[in-house]
Amino acid sequence: MAVTIADVAKHAGVSRSTVSYVLSGTRSISAQTRQRVEAAIEELQFRPHAGARSIRSGRNGVIAMALPMVYGPHNQVQMPYVWATLTAAQDLGLKLLMLTDDDGETAIRDTVVGSQVDGVMLMEVQRNDPRVALLGSLKCPAVLVGTPDDSARLPYVDFDAALAGRLCAEHLLDLGHKRVGYVGQSPATFRRDVAYAVHARDAALGTLRKARAQAAWTPCDGQAADVARAVDGLLAKVHGLTGLIVYNERALPLVLDRLAGLGLRVPQDVSVVAVCPDDEAERQPVPTTAVALPVEELARTAVRLLAGQVNGESVPSVTILAPTLKVRDTTAPAPAGGSGR
Amino acid sequence: MAVTIADVAKHAGVSRSTVSYVLSGTRSISAQTRQRVEAAIEELQFRPHAGARSIRSGRNGVIAMALPMVYGPHNQVQMPYVWATLTAAQDLGLKLLMLTDDDGETAIRDTVVGSQVDGVMLMEVQRNDPRVALLGSLKCPAVLVGTPDDSARLPYVDFDAALAGRLCAEHLLDLGHKRVGYVGQSPATFRRDVAYAVHARDAALGTLRKARAQAAWTPCDGQAADVARAVDGLLAKVHGLTGLIVYNERALPLVLDRLAGLGLRVPQDVSVVAVCPDDEAERQPVPTTAVALPVEELARTAVRLLAGQVNGESVPSVTILAPTLKVRDTTAPAPAGGSGR
DNA sequence: CCTCATCATCGAATCGATTCGAAAGGTAAA
DNA sequence: TTTACCTTTCGAATCGATTCGATGATGAGG
Numbered sequence: 001m002a003v004t005i006a007d008v009a010k011h012a013g014v015s016r017s018t019v020s021y022v023l024s025g026t027r028s029i030s031a032q033t034r035q036r037v038e039a040a041i042e043e044l045q046f047r048p049h050a051g052a053r054s055i056r057s058g059r060n061g062v063i064a065m066a067l068p069m070v071y072g073p074h075n076q077v078q079m080p081y082v083w084a085t086l087t088a089a090q091d092l093g094l095k096l097l098m099l100t101d102d103d104g105e106t107a108i109r110d111t112v113v114g115s116q117v118d119g120v121m122l123m124e125v126q127r128n129d130p131r132v133a134l135l136g137s138l139k140c141p142a143v144l145v146g147t148p149d150d151s152a153r154l155p156y157v158d159f160d161a162a163l164a165g166r167l168c169a170e171h172l173l174d175l176g177h178k179r180v181g182y183v184g185q186s187p188a189t190f191r192r193d194v195a196y197a198v199h200a201r202d203a204a205l206g207t208l209r210k211a212r213a214q215a216a217w218t219p220c221d222g223q224a225a226d227v228a229r230a231v232d233g234l235l236a237k238v239h240g241l242t243g244l245i246v247y248n249e250r251a252l253p254l255v256l257d258r259l260a261g262l263g264l265r266v267p268q269d270v271s272v273v274a275v276c277p278d279d280e281a282e283r284q285p286v287p288t289t290a291v292a293l294p295v296e297e298l299a300r301t302a303v304r305l306l307a308g309q310v311n312g313e314s315v316p317s318v319t320i321l322a323p324t325l326k327v328r329d330t331t332a333p334a335p336a337g338g339s340g341r
Numbered sequence: 342m343a344v345t346i347a348d349v350a351k352h353a354g355v356s357r358s359t360v361s362y363v364l365s366g367t368r369s370i371s372a373q374t375r376q377r378v379e380a381a382i383e384e385l386q387f388r389p390h391a392g393a394r395s396i397r398s399g400r401n402g403v404i405a406m407a408l409p410m411v412y413g414p415h416n417q418v419q420m421p422y423v424w425a426t427l428t429a430a431q432d433l434g435l436k437l438l439m440l441t442d443d444d445g446e447t448a449i450r451d452t453v454v455g456s457q458v459d460g461v462m463l464m465e466v467q468r469n470d471p472r473v474a475l476l477g478s479l480k481c482p483a484v485l486v487g488t489p490d491d492s493a494r495l496p497y498v499d500f501d502a503a504l505a506g507r508l509c510a511e512h513l514l515d516l517g518h519k520r521v522g523y524v525g526q527s528p529a530t531f532r533r534d535v536a537y538a539v540h541a542r543d544a545a546l547g548t549l550r551k552a553r554a555q556a557a558w559t560p561c562d563g564q565a566a567d568v569a570r571a572v573d574g575l576l577a578k579v580h581g582l583t584g585l586i587v588y589n590e591r592a593l594p595l596v597l598d599r600l601a602g603l604g605l606r607v608p609q610d611v612s613v614v615a616v617c618p619d620d621e622a623e624r625q626p627v628p629t630t631a632v633a634l635p636v637e638e639l640a641r642t643a644v645r646l647l648a649g650q651v652n653g654e655s656v657p658s659v660t661i662l663a664p665t666l667k668v669r670d671t672t673a674p675a676p677a678g679g680s681g682r
Numbered sequence: 683c684c685t686c687a688t689c690a691t692c693g694a695a696t697c698g699a700t701t702c703g704a705a706a707g708g709t710a711a712a
Numbered sequence: 713t714t715t716a717c718c719t720t721t722c723g724a725a726t727c728g729a730t731t732c733g734a735t736g737a738t739g740a741g742g
Contacts, residue, residue, distance in 0.1 A: 358724095
């Protein structure tokens, strides 16, 4: 039914192998026949059958992006990853297959063992991620996004979460803030001991305390009620609080809202610095000073490393990207007198 | 290198075809050999080579999800679509290949003509979408999400945008509001004459005016400054405004914020009803009365229809889903006396 | 004029599955 | 005992590409 390489060969008056060599360019072909073949391909709108091609060449030009199901459908930060991955893959001539784990890791195993993909990109890798062990045993090109903690020697990319926390703290310290609160991710995230959440928090609090500032933290899920609890709790724990670090995209607008509800002005009474994707910070009611997560760069780097492995190159086993602080309208020097209220 | 069906056959002491029949179940196999073969498959961790399989059977168990590039990386509404599509596809045993159009529609054409996918799901279909014409000429199973306006006889699913607009208007009318504003999508959306945006607006304004209510509308992009302009503009145009319809996820929190900034209480002074995904409405600082877009149902339906076509079933050519209004905390009866301010 | 490379092309084997037709074995009916 | 039929299994052809070895043509060097 569909157009095959034999049709093209007949139409151009050459053998099937000649058409194949025109396609792959692995043997020299006279300019004349090349032209005839290319004309036939164009005229018949021929595209090689992907399956037939992969069966011999072992490649199929598809990589998998594996999202963990735990994060569920409502995690807003993922779409930029998906977009960046999708466009980066297409730029390198690769197609993108999306996977998520239903029961265990069967989806990953099936696609890899069934040679449906050339490589796998594992998103949101956690400490002791069972997918990492699986992928390590599968011996297929792979890149992890996030920092694993087991020994499978798979290359990974991540951003420097500790640096992000430290940058926030230093920015507030530079502005003279000495009483600071830290709003982190959901309690579940800390219970699971997710690496970046813990590192960012520890770096931020450590930096503050080393500078003899008073500091407290709280986890926070995305619901309005819990955000109010979190903000009120920090205000109670840190008397005269003037600075707030928020590492929780979902809660950020609600935090700003809660502060307004309490009659606290930003940044005159309280300075707020967030850790979140850059456009998210810009889109708040008040453009927010933030440490930008290099989300798109992370995704692009991961795709590049994966493509490199597929092509047999050797790639760095660890790539850490640095986040950068961008000052906007939610931070200002601490009110004179230390505790302004 | 990899385990093939021949390895399994040897290991189980049967022929290759027998293994294949065990796999597909298209011929009867004695319980005894079936067991031996299944044991061998399990022991060798065999998975059939996807490409080799597709070359004969013509199927490969992959569908494509084509996102239009125009919407870019920052459209927050897409992730729920992706999640719903991904899980629905996996539930039906299908893998999901993501596509976006780089230069024209080559990605779609390549994957379809190269038999890399069994069917295509076209997202965010617009009037006069060039992708629709292409897909129509490709004669491959397809489903459109959104309402096309050309003649390619491809089945599509959409939600009833006009009904969504009407539900909002009727809810406010029921509560006694007679002066209402409508905040729509970005100016670019209306310039492109995107069907659902226009239909929803017309239905809302039409319903209001038929009930002799005063109404005005404005487009609005997602930036804080433009939201302020939009809200202020409506307040100026509709003197004594007490109701607001917002069909713009991105702007919604900023609208609420702007109203608060102007000293207008919600819902005491102004009632707000939104059109957006349900969880988005719930997550606002004030849980928002909203017409829920049946995003996940839309995606699931589309996948089901696509899978149906792939299996040779005939499917309805038009499927329209009804959105439903859920009352939360941002709407209340109109202030007594008509124009309360 | 006769080698000997080099270049362009072809034929045939091959990849890993599916699937058709036929063979082997067993059972029931005549 | 023979015939017919059903079940189970196998062998071989097939799908659409890639790729190796071989062949014929062309030109350069002796």
